[in-house]
Each structure stands twice: as C-alpha cells, then as structure tokens.
Amino acid sequence: MDRIDAMHAFVTVVNEGSFTRAAERLAMSPQLVSKYVSQLEQHLGVRLLNRTTRKIHLTEAGTRYQHLAQQVLNDIDNMENQLGDLQGQARGVLRISAPVSFAIHHMAPLLSEFQKVHPAVGIDLQLNDRKVDIVEEGFDIALRIGHLKSSSLIAKRIAPVRLVLCASPDYLKQHGTPERPEDLRNHRYLRYSYMELDANHPVYRWLQNTDRDKNTEMVSNNGDVLVAAAIAGAGIALQPTFISGSAIRQGKLQVVLPDHEPEPMGLYAVYAHRQLLASKVRSFIDFMEGFFGDPPYWDQFE
Structure with a gap:
C-alpha cells in the first residue's frame, strides 16, 4: 500500500462525500478507492468511516485523521510547488x-x-x-x-466594496424618496440576513429601528434576490455595488441617501x-x- 495514495483517497472521499465522486475526481474506479481506504484502516488499526448505502460518516478517529492527513497533503503540495518555483x-x-x-x-x-x-x-x-x-x-x-x-x-x-441604499424609480415615485435616515422607518426594507450593521451609523440605526414594522421586511441570504426584488419595486435594499451597480447604471435602480453612504x-x-x-x-x-x-x-x- 502506498500510504500517500491511500491518504489522498481517504481525504478525497471525505471532501466529496462519496466513494463514487471521489473516484471521478481521482480518475480511478470506486473499487480501487474503497480498497485504498480499507487498507489504510487496516494499517492504522482503526475504523475511519462508517458506510451506509447512501452516506459515509466519519468516526471520531476518522475526524482526527482527516484533519492531520489534509495538513500532510497540503505540506507535500506546498513543497512540490515550491520546488516548481525554480522553473518559474x-x-x-x-x-x-x-x-x-x-x-x-x-x-x-x-x-x-x-x-x-x-x-x-x-x-x-x-x-x-x-x-x-x-x-x-x-x-x-x-x-x-x-x-x-x-x-x-x-x-x-x-x-x-461599496454599499449603497437603492430602490426602483417606480417605488420611490409611489412611496417617496427618503431625504434623511429617519425617513427609512416608513419604507419597506429588503434585508440581507448576513449583513452586520453598525448601530452607530445613522442609516443602520434606522434600518434596525424597532418602531418599524419588521413584518413588512423581505429577508434573504442572497443579495441577487434582493436586488431583483428592489428592481421589481418591493422596497429599499442596502447592497454592494458589485451586485447593484449594473442596475444603477441602467436606471433600473436609484441610489438613496448618497450623503449617508456607509463606510466601504x-x-x-x-x-x-x-x-x-x-x-x-x-x-x-x-x-x-x-x-x-x-x-x-x-x-x-x-
């Protein structure tokens, strides 16, 4: 058994979540991948994986070995790449x-x-x-x-990464354009669920204001969905310009409260x-x- 090959096969199985996908990535048969893992378990004298018909599960020993094996493989890869630097x-x-x-x-x-x-x-x-x-x-x-x-x-x-408040021209025509941060409490907020807001910033403070009806918010963990909703007139979004910039350039969205833009x-x-x-x-x-x-x-x- 080549221990490095067996270690590589085991780590790939864990990363890919199945023997079949690991075999595809390694360009070998699932039977050979399974053989490598079995030989590794026999060599170590512990079970690394519990196998079912649909899933694999790491044992406690497998979890510990996977972390160490990944580090060893990274070090080998780094060493070989460092030597490759000699050839540029x-x-x-x-x-x-x-x-x-x-x-x-x-x-x-x-x-x-x-x-x-x-x-x-x-x-x-x-x-x-x-x-x-x-x-x-x-x-x-x-x-x-x-x-x-x-x-x-x-x-x-x-x-x-620049953050801007933006809404569609139709939405602003219907609901009014905020002129001060406190005006945001009267608007529907399209909220990105991973956004970390600084309570000291006036825009963030009013977006989090407890007086607003949070039931009117739209919340998503994807910024593209919120920008698309803003274009459709659903409310005001606070989004990075790498998502919203194209729509702003095309006039589909309009920047709101530009003088109160958060720190990039x-x-x-x-x-x-x-x-x-x-x-x-x-x-x-x-x-x-x-x-x-x-x-x-x-x-x-x-």
Whole structure:
C-alpha cells in the first residue's frame, strides 16, 4: 500500500462525500478507492468511516485523521510547488472559496485570464457565503467581504466594496424618496440576513429601528434576490455595488441617501500563513491585485 495514495483517497472521499465522486475526481474506479481506504484502516488499526448505502460518516478517529492527513497533503503540495518555483511555473489544483454573488458576477473572467497565464494550475471554486475554515476544509484561498478582524490568517485587500441604499424609480415615485435616515422607518426594507450593521451609523440605526414594522421586511441570504426584488419595486435594499451597480447604471435602480453612504468594506484574499507558500497561491494573489481596477469597474456608474 502506498500510504500517500491511500491518504489522498481517504481525504478525497471525505471532501466529496462519496466513494463514487471521489473516484471521478481521482480518475480511478470506486473499487480501487474503497480498497485504498480499507487498507489504510487496516494499517492504522482503526475504523475511519462508517458506510451506509447512501452516506459515509466519519468516526471520531476518522475526524482526527482527516484533519492531520489534509495538513500532510497540503505540506507535500506546498513543497512540490515550491520546488516548481525554480522553473518559474505555478502548478497544481487551486482550491478557492468565494461568496456566491460576487463569484457569479465577477470571478469567471478573473479565473479565465489567470489560467491563460498559468495553464498548469487547475481551479476548484466552491461558492459559499458562510465563513469557511480554510485549513480544516482544505482551501488554499478564501475570498471574504467585510471589515476583517485580526486572526492567525493572512489577508490581502483586493478591492473596496461599496454599499449603497437603492430602490426602483417606480417605488420611490409611489412611496417617496427618503431625504434623511429617519425617513427609512416608513419604507419597506429588503434585508440581507448576513449583513452586520453598525448601530452607530445613522442609516443602520434606522434600518434596525424597532418602531418599524419588521413584518413588512423581505429577508434573504442572497443579495441577487434582493436586488431583483428592489428592481421589481418591493422596497429599499442596502447592497454592494458589485451586485447593484449594473442596475444603477441602467436606471433600473436609484441610489438613496448618497450623503449617508456607509463606510466601504473590502474584498480580501485570505490564506493560511505557511512558511512555504505554494507558487499557485502566490501567483493567484499577485494576479488579483489590480485586476478589477481602481475604482473597481462595477463602481463606474456615476
């Protein structure tokens, strides 16, 4: 048994959630993947997975081993990529976690151009608005939006993220255009459920005001849905311009209370601090810098 191959097979099964999908990713038969995992369990003398007809479940030993094995595989990948730097070419599969709406609107051109420059790098892009654990879930880079707090991770600011209040011209014609933050209490708010609001900001304070009827709100964990609802006249949305900018430029949405615009957030590339940073990671971070423009192209609607 090749222990590295068996370790790789086991980690892939856990990441993919099934032997069949792991076999497809590894370009081998499900029987061989299962054999590798069984041999690994026999070598370690513990059961790593409990198998049913539909799902696999990690045992306590499997959970601990998966975390350690992923670190070992990352270190091997980093070592090989570091040696590959001597030839000046990044290679390997780059695993990226990115916010859903940002990735749908803006990641495809970035990734396409990156692979033209670095053809030996494959891309595994996973979209999720939750805060992933980069190390435990095996990501090389996570793109995050917000005001980042200090952590053991390394964060590089890629672009500013501007937030604007916006509504359709028809909605504002029917319900009136707010001229002061306190006027927001009379309007329907299209609320993004992951938005962290600063109670000290006047706009945020009135959006959270308890005097407003919260039953009239529309709440969603997806910004695209809320922007589409705002275009349809459902209310006022507070959304980043990387989603709303196109509709504002086309006149489908109108910026509200521009003098009270919240402080911009940032788009960050976050990665684990390792002594040997893989060339594929370093190359991608360098490539992203300045790619979206300054200001970003999605803000060029004024």
